[in-house]
Amino acid sequence: MGLAACSSTGDEDMAASTAATDTSGIDATTAAAQRAEAERLAREREAQQRMEAAALNTTVFYFDFDVSEFMASDRDVLAIHGRNLAANSSRRIRLEGHADERGTREYNLALGERRANSIRDYLVVNGASLSQIETVSYGEERPAATGQTEAAYRLNRRVEIK
Template sequence: MKLTATHKALALVFSFGLMAGCSSTGDTMGDDGSMGGTGGTSGQESGTTVFGGEDGSGVSSSEMTEQQRREAEARAERAQEQAMREVTTFYFDFDTAEIKPEARDVLVAHARFLQANPDQNVRIEGHADERGTKEYNLALGERRANAVQRFLIVNGAARGQTETVSYGEEKPAVLGSGESVWAQNRRVELIFQ
């Protein structure tokens, strides 16, 4: 059988198409049906894109130098601290001036900001819910404000940058009665000046 040039070209195209369709990516199918790579490499080792737009202008981690990685980590840390500093209200449990554990990292971010910006001042306003006498609630609001002030100073803020004031029950965040309302009124607010 004699093959013409056209037949040879078609056979060649068909062969390449067949090979391309049957080629393997090296991924294996897991027991749960998910695709997984065979090498078990992490994203950094395999050169994944750290960020990128639709135009493919992302930065590959395999192309980043150690200095660029440190700079990117520092930028991410600054962005996280900036986001934490947007939280300026801290809540307290009933009849206590103890700072909650979930508020500590945010207060540390505020203290670092004050330390890095010595011309920045903050007024620390203590509040209480409506239960108790006015005098007791003023004292409780003051204890809460003083607790936050001490925490900020221990973590880097200067005493001269902070001022405390207690409003007791006089400036509720939410009007009404009941545990959900009272919980929102037991607070300290940071007012940056």
């Protein structure tokens, strides 16, 4: 019985060593890229959470004269409110509809109700339950601003989330 031996040259050892180094370099690069991606995603999540918290702090929505549909610019904020209600099923809110003093008392009560219902319906479309939302209209009875100026009227045409 004979023994066979295998020898390697210095070049083969160097190639194996280089291959191992190249692999660990790739592993380190991949790990660094994964860490960078995880950090980027974490920053995005934090930014999203800050934006949602700011949106939830927005609780007054204004309306144009004699209009019961909320402004398109409020859609994203209201969608966040709807999703927040969906995620917190025990939470209850009251939507208080208001109008400026122009128009009859009865008309303004109805307009305030339509405004509150407009927001309620959008919250429901975005996940809230009807059982979580109470609507009430105060019409012109609880103005946010006094005076007979367009600035005062604008502040009084609103729905407040309470």
